[in-house]
Amino acid sequence: MNQVIGLQCVRCGRHYRVDEAAYTCPACGDQGILDVLYDYDGVRKRLSREGLARNPERTIWRYAPLLPVEEVRRASPLNVGWTPLYRASRLADSLGLPGLELWLKDDGRNPSASLKDRASAVALVRAREEGAEVIAAASTGNAASSLACLCASVGQRCVIFVPEQAPPAKVAQLLIFGARVFLVRGSYDQAFDLCMEACRTYGWYNRNTAVNPYLSEGKKTVILEVCEQLRWEAPDLVFVPVGDGCIIGGVGKGLRDLQALGWLERLPRLIGVQAEGSSVLARAWARGTEEIVPVPPTTLADSISVAQPRDALKALRAVRDTGGEYVVVSDGEILEAMRLLGQTQGVFAEPAGATGLAGLVRMAREGRLRGDERVVVLVTGNGLKDVASALKAVPLAPAIEPTLEALRSRLP
Numbered sequence: 010m011n012q013v014i015g016l017q018c019v020r021c022g023r024h025y026r027v028d029e030a031a032y033t034c035p036a037c038g039d040q041g042i043l044d045v046l047y048d049y050d051g052v053r054k055r056l057s058r059e060g061l062a063r064n065p066e067r068t069i070w071r072y073a074p075l076l077p078v079e080e081v082r083r084a085s086p087l088n089v090g091w092t093p094l095y096r097a098s099r100l101a102d103s104l105g106l107p108g109l110e111l112w113l114k115d116d117g118r119n120p121s122a123s124l125k126d127r128a129s130a131v132a133l134v135r136a137r138e139e140g141a142e143v144i145a146a147a148s149t150g151n152a153a154s155s156l157a158c159l160c161a162s163v164g165q166r167c168v169i170f171v172p173e174q175a176p177p178a179k180v181a182q183l184l185i186f187g188a189r190v191f192l193v194r195g196s197y198d199q200a201f202d203l204c205m206e207a208c209r210t211y212g213w214y215n216r217n218t219a220v221n222p223y224l225s226e227g228k229k230t231v232i233l234e235v236c237e238q239l240r241w242e243a244p245d246l247v248f249v250p251v252g253d254g255c256i257i258g259g260v261g262k263g264l265r266d267l268q269a270l271g272w273l274e275r276l277p278r279l280i281g282v283q284a285e286g287s288s289v290l291a292r293a294w295a296r297g298t299e300e301i302v303p304v305p306p307t308t309l310a311d312s313i314s315v316a317q318p319r320d321a322l323k324a325l326r327a328v329r330d331t332g333g334e335y336v337v338v339s340d341g342e343i344l345e346a347m348r349l350l351g352q353t354q355g356v357f358a359e360p361a362g363a364t365g366l367a368g369l370v371r372m373a374r375e376g377r378l379r380g381d382e383r384v385v386v387l388v389t390g391n392g393l394k395d396v397a398s399a400l401k402a403v404p405l406a407p408a409i410e411p412t413l414e415a416l417r418s419r420l421p
Contacts, residue, residue, distance in 0.1 A: 012052050013077050016043040016222060019322045032220050039205070042322060043222035044262070045077050049269045058241060058272060067091040069127055069230040075266055076131060076230075077223050083137040085159040087120040089130040090230055094238040094385075100353040100366075104373050110383040112244070113366075114235055115356055117391030121158035121182065123151040124231060124256060124389040129159050131227035132216045136165070141214035143168055147204035149197045149252075149311045150179030151361075151390055156216055157186035168213060170200040176311060176395045196305070198316045218253045219319035228259030229266065235385055236267060244277045245382040248365035250389055251281040251290055251335070252313030254324025260387075261327025277385075279333035281324065282368030284308035284340060290318050290325060291335035299325055309340050309398050312361030312390060336368040343367045344402040347392065357392035357399070365389070 016025045018034035018041045025034070025043070034041025055074035064071050069090035070081050078084075093115050101109040116124035129152065136144045146156050147170040160167040169183055173192040183190045193200040201217060208215040215221055236243060249257040257279060267273045283291045286308035293301055301321045306314040318324060328335060338346075343360050346367035350356045358366075365386045372378050392399045409415040 012047050012055070012074055013045055014048045015046045017046055018042070019044050019326070032215060032222065039220065042219050042320060044323070045222055045226055047075065047266070047269075049266075053270060056270075058237075061237060069130060069227065072230055072233050075233070077226050078131060078134045078138065080134065080138055083134045083163075085120075085130060085133060085162045087126075087159060087162050089119055089126045089159070091234060092116050092118045094235060095354060095356070097354050097386075100349060103349065103353050104370065106373060106378065106380045108381045109378065110381075112235075112239070112383075112385045113350070113354060113356060113388055114231060114385055115388050116231060117356070117358060117362060117388060119155075121151075121155045122391035122394060123155050124228065124387070125152045125155035126159065127230050128152070128224035128227040128255070128259075129155040129216065131223050132156070132214075132221060133159050133163070133165065135223050136214040136216075137163070139214065142166060143211070143213040144216050145169070145204055145208050145213040146216040147171070147197070147201040149314060150175045150394065151312050152216070152218065153188070154179050154182035154186070154394075157183045157188035160188070161186040168207070170204045170207075172197050172200055176397065178394050178396060182394075196316060197314065198303075201319070217319070218255045219323075224255055225259040225262050225320070225323065228256050229263030231256075231387065232260045232263035233267065236273065239383075241272055242383075243273050243275055244385045246280055246384045247277045248280045248282055248369050248384070248386045250310075250313055250361050250364035250387065251283050251324060252287065252315045252318070252361065254290055254318045254320035256387070256389065257281050257327050258320045258323030261323065261330065264331065276331050279328050279331045280365075280368055280372070281328050281333070281335045282364050283335060283337055284310045284313060284343065284364060285337050286340065287314045287316075288335075288337045289316070290321060291337045293321070294325055294328060294335040308360075309401070310343055310360035310364055311395065312359065313364060336371055338364065338367040338371055342371060344398075346370060347399060347402045350388065351392075356388055358388050359390040359392050359395045360398050362388045362390035362392070
């Protein structure tokens, strides 16, 4: 990893060589989340906007010089990344903002139907480079199914811990992919803590959010793609669903990378969107503090249902450093956003995947969008992952007899 020059603790600022810290800061313990540092002069020698324009690679590995791996050949053969960026004019019109240049980044098109594939792709290569026999993760569902999917593609063993109440579709993915799955009788946070203990006890490679500093590096590729797909003209606003904080922290890291390379003239404002029943980071941001006060979560958006955000510092600083903000939305607004995505743009999102749009809709209704901005909404997961919630967003279809008369009676 010639391009990686070290690791820095986001809590205390200490620097480490890559071989000095496996996961978190030795001085701060599990709270000392690390950031990966790059030699940007060296990266520029291997990566350019002109070179990317000629590069036929259509996965996250097109940005390999800006990722913390040595052997891309160890990556999954599945295509992770380079997901579509759709212009959403009908959606903008439906919001009464016809001048809004609205784009949807549909990461439900990744192999396991989640943005989390980006993080798992990098973690898988790192683990294989280290000769890990087993990779473990705790998850509300998406990170787990992502890891299981990519591990299956290369025959890598993995162990998964998910809350017993995880959506059945996500558990089904885990089992189909052949992962060793444990349904934990407790919350995501309890599953996370159990996974941490198991990794320390059995020496498993730890893919847990935030604890593994390389996950943000995979997730940052979503914003690298967005900026490249927009011909390096940055959007004004980027709406990001937020739970643990790893995605928005990764987006912030990707923007810092692009700024360091001199590829962006300005940075977009990052808007973190949380569900009312899981809004720990939004509350901390509103108080103007980085102190986190855990609150038991209650939201149907299981992928962002978190009591103790594990990547809080990166998540808060990404918003602060871009002049952004946090927005809180209700479960009802999330269900409405799911309908809007499907009925105006043909994009099917799970509740967490639609939460970014729910934040945009709220800001639009409050008159806090100019109406002529360039806006990107990250859609982080496909709706087939949680069909039960999708059915709450729409009226049930009527059952009729197989006759024209029965049909006629139901037509307007």
